[in-house]
Amino acid sequence: AQSVTQLGSHVSVSEGALVLLRCNYSSSVPPYLFWYVQYPNQGLQLLLKYTTGATLVKGINGFEAEFKKSETSFHLTKPSAHMSDAAEYFCAVSERGGGADGLTFGKGTHLIIQP
Amino acid sequence: DGGITQSPKYLFRKEGQNVTLSCEQNLNHDAMYWYRQDPGQGLRLIYYSQIVNDFQKGDIAEGYSVSREKKESFPLTVTSAQKNPTAFYLCASSISGQGQFLNTEAFFGQGTRLTVV
Numbered sequence: 001a002q003s004v005t006q007l008g009s010h011v012s013v014s015e016g017a018l019v020l021l022r023c024n025y026s027s028s029v030p031p032y033l034f035w036y037v038q039y040p041n042q043g044l045q046l047l048l049k050y051t052t053g054a055t056l057v058k059g060i061n062g063f064e065a066e067f068k069k070s071e072t073s074f075h076l077t078k079p080s081a082h083m084s085d086a087a088e089y090f091c092a093v094s095e096r097g098g099g100a101d102g103l104t105f106g107k108g109t110h111l112i113i114q115p
Numbered sequence: 116d117g118g119i120t121q122s123p124k125y126l127f128r129k130e131g132q133n134v135t136l137s138c139e140q141n142l143n144h145d146a147m148y149w150y151r152q153d154p155g156q157g158l159r160l161i162y163y164s165q166i167v168n169d170f171q172k173g174d175i176a177e178g179y180s181v182s183r184e185k186k187e188s189f190p191l192t193v194t195s196a197q198k199n200p201t202a203f204y205l206c207a208s209s210i211s212g213q214g215q216f217l218n219t220e221a222f223f224g225q226g227t228r229l230t231v232v
Contacts, residue, residue: 009155032220036223041226041228043119043121043205043223044158044205044207044223046220102146102148102160102163102209102221103220105150105158106157107155107156107157108155108157
């Protein structure tokens with residue numbers, strides 16, 4: 001069975017500062033890993049995904065994440081926070097080979113941007 | 116444009132009533148999912164369907180029912196047996212729920228907020 005742990009239900013950074021949202025996973029097989037963003041009262045939008053190949057993955061809005069197998073981590077970063085980045089972020093895992101029941105999500109991290 | 120449409124955006128239910136949430140996709144995806152979202156709980160899987168006329172219970176299926184009569188449609192009924200139905204409901208789809216696929220991300224609708232009054 002797979003699971004996802006997101007450290008910190010709330011993360012606050014100043015505008016222009018580095019954003020770091022932490023995600024650790026467990027999976028019995030090589031995983032697919034995803035980060036989604038959710039704005040208030042909206043659905044989830046895919047930020048980036050890791051399937052195979054390069055472990056540093058670049059996504060939309062300047063975000064990137066690095067898959068570290070030895071640490072079972074997939075942390076999300078952005079060099080310089082913008083006010084528009086304020087949202088809920090979800091890390092998710094899917095077991096390679098196709099999890100029939102889709103993705104397993106973490107509980108989310110609410111990113112707050114201080115002016 | 117291809118996508119997933121959920122309706123209505125807001126829904127109010129009286130105690131003891133059944134209500135049905137609509138989810139339609141034109142992405143030609145085989146797999147569809149229903150999640151429930153509560154503050155601080157993340158997304159929890161209610162039901163999923165890999166193909167037409169087949170569906171499986173997720174982690175919190177009690178008090179819910181679904182049907183999958185058409186590939187593009189996966190309605191969710193919240194029954195009176197669901198004791199705490201107030202939540203944000205998200206429908207999603209993916210190319211397939213099984214097999215060796217590279218693009219296994221899910222695409223989400225805009226959600227339906229259900230409130231019991």
